[in-house]
Amino acid sequence: MAYVIAEPCIGTKDTACVDACPVDCIHPKKDEEAHATEEMLYIDPVECIDCGACVPVCPVSAIFALDDLPEKWKHFTERNAQYYGR
Numbered sequence: 001m002a003y004v005i006a007e008p009c010i011g012t013k014d015t016a017c018v019d020a021c022p023v024d025c026i027h028p029k030k031d032e033e034a035h036a037t038e039e040m041l042y043i044d045p046v047e048c049i050d051c052g053a054c055v056p057v058c059p060v061s062a063i064f065a066l067d068d069l070p071e072k073w074k075h076f077t078e079r080n081a082q083y084y085g086r
Helices: 016-020 075-083
Strands: 003-005 063-065
Touching (some): 003 075
Antiparallel strands (some): 003 063
């Protein structure tokens, strides 16, 4: 079970989650070119170790365990995976 970043991140892109992630699976980071053009951040579903460290630091409560993702945002599971070509 991976974690998923959903709709509340759009336009926010706060990188507290990036800093909290012990395996560097949340992108784009502020120093990456894609940070300027992407509307949100994404979690790599393969690299995510399901630690949950990102959840409490998100200021907009945009990060959910896959099983807890609200139905209205289920499509963000695929969107996160697509960002990484998965």
